[in-house]
Amino acid sequence: MIGNLELVSLEEAAAVVGKTPHNIRDYIQRGRIAKYNTHGERIVRARNGELRVSLSEIRVFLSLIEQGNEKHHHAGLNSELGFHNVPEYQRTKHVHRLHPYLGKFIPQLVEWFLSRYFKAGDVILDPFMGSGTTLVQSNEQDMHSIGIDISPFNCLIARVKTEKYDVGKARSEILEVEKRVTNFSRHLTEPQNAPLPLFPEDKMEELKAGLLAECDSDYLKTWFAPRTLLEMLYYRRLIPHYSYQDLLRVVLSRAVRSSRLVPHYDLATPKSPLPVGERYWCRKHNRDCVPIDNCLVKIHAYSGDTARRIAEFDRLRSDRLAIVLQGDSRTMGLNAALSTSSIAGRSIDGIFTSPPYVGQIDYHDQHIYAYELFGFLRKDELEIGPKKRGKSKQAQQEYVEGIAAAFRHILPLVKPDGKIFVVANDRFQLYPDIARRSGMMIVEEFHRAVTKRTEQGDDPYQETIFFMMKEI
Ligand SMILES: C[S@@+](CC[C@H](N)C(=O)[O-])C[C@H]1O[C@@H](n2cnc3c(N)ncnc32)[C@H](O)[C@@H]1O
Numbered sequence: 332m333i334g335n336l337e338l339v340s341l342e343e344a345a346a347v348v349g350k351t352p353h354n355i356r357d358y359i360q361r362g363r364i365a366k367y368n369t370h371g372e373r374i375v376r377a378r379n380g381e382l383r384v385s386l387s388e389i390r391v392f393l394s395l396i397e398q399g400n401e402k403h404h405h406a407g408l409n410s411e412l413g414f415h416n417v418p419e420y421q422r423t424k425h426v427h428r429l430h431p432y433l434g435k436f437i438p439q440l441v442e443w444f445l446s447r448y449f450k451a452g453d454v455i456l457d458p459f460m461g462s463g464t465t466l467v468q469s470n471e472q473d474m475h476s477i478g479i480d481i482s483p484f485n486c487l488i489a490r491v492k493t494e495k496y497d498v499g500k501a502r503s504e505i506l507e508v509e510k511r512v513t514n515f516s517r518h519l520t521e522p523q524n525a526p527l528p529l530f531p532e533d534k535m536e537e538l539k540a541g542l543l544a545e546c547d548s549d550y551l552k553t554w555f556a557p558r559t560l561l562e563m564l565y566y567r568r569l570i571p572h573y574s575y576q577d578l579l580r581v582v583l584s585r586a587v588r589s590s591r592l593v594p595h596y597d598l599a600t601p602k603s604p605l606p607v608g609e610r611y612w613c614r615k616h617n618r619d620c621v622p623i624d625n626c627l628v629k630i631h632a633y634s635g636d637t638a639r640r641i642a643e644f645d646r647l648r649s650d651r652l653a654i655v656l657q658g659d660s661r662t663m664g665l666n667a668a669l670s671t672s673s674i675a676g677r678s679i680d681g682i683f684t685s686p687p688y689v690g691q692i693d694y695h696d697q698h699i700y701a702y703e704l705f706g707f708l709r710k711d712e713l714e715i716g717p718k719k720r721g722k723s724k725q726a727q728q729e730y731v732e733g734i735a736a737a738f739r740h741i742l743p744l745v746k747p748d749g750k751i752f753v754v755a756n757d758r759f760q761l762y763p764d765i766a767r768r769s770g771m772m773i774v775e776e777f778h779r780a781v782t783k784r785t786e787q788g789d790d791p792y793q794e795t796i797f798f799m800m801k802e803i
Contacts, residue, residue: 337386338367344384348393355384364388391415395780408793412779414439425467425644426492429637430585432462432485433599433697436685436754440779441468444683444796448750449474452651453680456745458660458737461694463489465683466653473649475674479656479663481714483707484584484698486657491581493653498645502638504573505582508566509634515565516627519558542568548703554591554604556624563587563626567704582637584701586629591700592622599697659713660737665744678746685754686737687715689730689761690722722759731761731768738769742801751799756781762797771799 341352358364367383368374374381391410414422414437422437441464449455451473457465460478466489469476480486518535542564546552551560563583570579593601596615605611605622613620623629656668669675687694695702695711696719702709711717715733720726738751745751751771755762766773777796 336367336371336388338369338371338383339386341382341384344386344389347386348389355389358389358392359384363392385410387411408778408780412440412443412777412796415780425640425647427464427467429492429640430462430488430581431588431598432488434685434687434692434694435462435464438464438468440754440796441465441683442472444752445469445472445474448752449681454674454677456679456682456741457684458663458682458741459684459686460489460655461485461685463492463653463655466493466655467644469683470649470651470653471644471647473651475652475654477652477654477656477665477669477674477679479658479660479665481657481659481710482694482698483657483710484701484705485694486655487577487707488581489653490655491577492644493655494578495648495650496575496578496641496645498638498642501575501578501641504575505579505634505638508569508573508579508582509630511569512562512566512630513627516558516562516625519561550699550703554593554700555587555626556592556607556622558624559590559626562630563590563704566626566630578637578641580701580705582630582633584698584704585633585637586626587700587704588698589629589632590623590626594622595620659710661733661740663740665741679741679744679749680746681750681752682741682745683752686734687717688756689716689727689759690718690720691716693718727759727761731765734761735765735768738765738771742770745801747801747803749801751801753797753799754794755797756794757797762795766797766799770802772802774798774800 339347341355344350344355345352355364359366364384365388366374366377367385368377368381369383371383388410391413394415395413417437417439422439424438427435427438445455445468449472452475454475454477455465455469457476457478460466460480462485463478466476466478470493478486478489480489519539539561542561545568546560546564551563555563563586566579566583566586570576570583573579589598591598591601592604592607594605594611594615595613607624608621610619610621612618652672652674654669654672654674656663656665666675693711694714694717695709701707715737716726716730720729753762763773775798777798779794779796781794
């Protein structure tokens with residue numbers, strides 16, 4: 332076996348996978364699998380007796396056919412980087428599923444590159460950090476990490492994922508808030524048979540009025556049922572009484588996201604709220620459904636789950652730093668921001684990042700419910716390549732300038748031989764230009780099929796991981 336290729340002859344491959352040698356030859360001719368020689372080198376023409384094929388490539392290809400994704404595979408794709416056999420629970424392992432986030436990459440992709448190109452103790456930067464996947468994986472792989480993101484809520488998610496907790500205390504805080512909101516909700520829905528000392532009947536109306544007075548968001552009043560709104564406002568009011576406030580915000584935000592008046596199949600990009608109690612045909616459940624009218628069910632679902640996930644990460648994590656910086660990567664004063672940390676003055680060993688792509692996602696808007704609930708300051712105007720600016724030639728031009736400006740700003744802090752990995756679905760072929768404008772050269776390109784996303788509902792597509800280095 333050479334590397335992970337498992338090279339065999341055509342006949343051996345056919346016998347192992349239960350096909351005929353003719354089938355295997357057909358896959359080669361259609362460019363679905365590659366030809367190798369006996370040394371494991373890719374070849375165009377085979378000399379007598381030297382033709383080998385890769386069993387692992389064939390297995391990936393056949394599993395894609397089984398899933399109906401054949402068209403997303405060709406011999407130029409790196410078969411390992413498809414991670415086709417990684418089950419859902421591993422793609423969303425521990426803290427990676429603390430909060431949904433459209434556009435995150437799978438942890439196995441980060442792991443693959445970090446373990447091959449970096450070593451323990453290195454400093455890894457992600458200038459477009461998103462929900463912090465690079466930081467979590469760097470920490471798990473014993474490396475320091477720094478993440479920058481323009482969106483305050485993304486920074487909150489990343490901080491919550493990477494924070495070192497007193498796990499027992501975090502668990503008891505989450506469960507205590509869950510219990511208090513459950514009691515409140517019981518009194519809200521069945522006041523006659525739940526005499527609770529915290530909520531005497533005569534005070535309940537006052538409490539509800541007080542909670543509603545704390546809400547000045549038309550969005551919240553429109554996108555949530557009356558009971559849902561009261562439960563989430565009550566939860567929000569409890570948060571300042573606890574130590575792990577951001578962790579509680581993430582539990583609440585995740586519950587709130589799933590409690591909007593939207594169809595169950597449309598949580599990622601809902602267009603408008605449904606009327607309370609309105610029946611609709613649900614594509615997800617294949618039956619009539621009504622939008623959820625409370626937040627409690629989701630608070631129950633996510634409270635224990637969050638406590639379990641941070642405990643799981645706590646068993647794997649290292650003591651390396653994970654520094655989250657909120658701001659614009661084109662202007663962030665990194666030296667000053669790191670000056671009091673134990674990695675002050677150190678050069679950056681490498682970058683692993685997936686920048687926003689032109690006209691794909693509005694990164695603030697995808698979490699509008701959290702901005703409305705917690706009042707974080709939005710910085711939409713500084714997002715590079717947002718969906719609302721489209722994909723026109725001009726939008727592409729602005730995007731190229733924006734991403735190149737961020738790299739130019741950061742590169743002086745990267746070691747001369749630092750390794751820079753940029754994950755992009757570069758369908759407009761903008762990255763060669765971005766590399767040139769930033770003073771980087773593209774060393775290698777890895778192509779991967781993205782057939783399973785961390786988030787559900789995305790179409791399969793291909794993406795490239797550009798391995799770049801600074802021009803000397
Ligand atoms: C594709 S996402 C990164 C996802 C990340 N890899 C993950 O796994 O969660 C790109 C991120 O770039 C951020 N961003 C956009 N413009 C930015 C800017 N000017 N400075 C810093 N971050 C920016 C967006 O807020 C978004 O979170």
